[in-house]
Amino acid sequence: MTAHxxxxxxxxxxxxxxxxxxxxxxxxxxxxxxxxMMDTGISMQTIFGDGSNQNQGVMGKLFSAxxxxxxxxxxxxxxxxxxxxTKRKLSFASPYPGKIIPVNLTEFGGRFIxxxxxxxxxxxxxxxxxxxxxxxxxGFFGGEGFIMQKLEGDGMAFVHAGGTLARKELAxxxxxxxxxxxxxxxxxxxDYDIQFVxxxxxxxxxxxxxxxxxxxxxxxVYIQSLPFSRLASRVFAAAPQGGGKDRxxxxxxxxxxxxxxxxxxx
Numbered sequence: 137m138t139a140h141x142x143x144x145x146x147x148x149x150x151x152x153x154x155x156x157x158x159x160x161x162x163x164x165x166x167x168x169x170x171x172x173m174m175d176t177g178i179s180m181q182t183i184f185g186d187g188s189n190q191n192q193g194v195m196g197k198l199f200s201a202x203x204x205x206x207x208x209x210x211x212x213x214x215x216x217x218x219x220x221x222t223k224r225k226l227s228f229a230s231p232y233p234g235k236i237i238p239v240n241l242t243e244f245g246g247r248f249i250x251x252x253x254x255x256x257x258x259x260x261x262x263x264x265x266x267x268x269x270x271x272x273x274x275g276f277f278g279g280e281g282f283i284m285q286k287l288e289g290d291g292m293a294f295v296h297a298g299g300t301l302a303r304k305e306l307a308x309x310x311x312x313x314x315x316x317x318x319x320x321x322x323x324x325x326x327d328y329d330i331q332f333v334x335x336x337x338x339x340x341x342x343x344x345x346x347x348x349x350x351x352x353x354x355x356x357v358y359i360q361s362l363p364f365s366r367l368a369s370r371v372f373a374a375a376p377q378g379g380g381k382d383r384x385x386x387x388x389x390x391x392x393x394x395x396x397x398x399x400x401x402x
Contacts, residue, residue, distance in 0.1 A: 139291025306353025
C-alpha cells in the first residue's frame with residue numbers, strides 16, 4: 137500500500153483549515169462537507185467508501201462503504217485529483233472550533249485509531265475502516281468512544297479535535313483515565329478499555345457519566361477538551377424551548393433572571 141505524497145499547511149487558531157498541495161495526478165480523499173476551496177485543474181469524484189478497494193470489483197466497493205456505514209458515516213467520500221500539469225492547492229475546513237492534527241501514518245506503524253467523527257481528509261491510498269473490539273465492556277458501555285475508526289496506510293491523514301488539544305505520551309504501563317467523548321485518537325500500541333466510575337454518589341449525582349475510558353501505554357494519545365456531542369447538548373439545552381423566548385430576551389427580569397437561576401451547568 138503506497139499512498140500519494142502530499143504537502144500541507146495548517147492555517148488559523150480556533151477555526152483552522154488545512155491547505156494541501158497536490159502534484160500532477162496526486163489525489164486526496166475527504167469526508168463530505170469538509171471541502172473549503174481549490175484551484176482550477178482539480179477534479180472532484182464521489183466514490184463508495186475511501187477508494188482503497190476501487191479496483192476490486194463491486195464487492196470490494198460495497199465492503200469499503202459498509203465499514204463506513206457501521207461507524208455512522210456517509211457511504212460516500214470525495215476524491216480530489218490534480219489533473220493539471222503543475223501543482224495545485226485545495227483546502228479543507230474544521231467543522232467546529234478546535235485543532236487539525238496531521239497524522240503521518242508511517243510514524244505510527246501504518247495504523248492510527250481515532251474517534252468515529254474525527255477524520256477530516258487523507259492522501260489517497262489511506263484506508264478508513266472500523267476498529268473492532270474484542271472486549272465486551274466496550275460494546276455495552278463505550279458510548280461515544282466505542283465505535284472507533286482506524287486509518288491504515290503509509291501517507292498523511294488529518295483528524296479534527298474540538299476545543300483545546302492535549303497530546304500525551306504514555307510510558308509502558310502508564311494509565312490515563314479519560315471521558316470517552318474526549319478521546320480523539322491514539323497509536324495502535326495503546327490498550328483501550330472501559331471502566332465503571334463506581335460509588336453510589338458518583339453514579340447518581342456525579343453528572344459525568346457512569347463509565348470512562350482507560351488508556352494504557354506505551355503510545356501517543358490525543359485528547360480534546362470539547363467533543364462535538366458536548367457542544368451540541370449545551371447549545372440545545374440553552375436554546376428556547378417550545379418557541380418561547382429566553383428570560384434574558386426582553387423580559388421584565390432580563391439579566392436578573394439569569395442571576396437568580398445561576399449557571400446550573402445547563
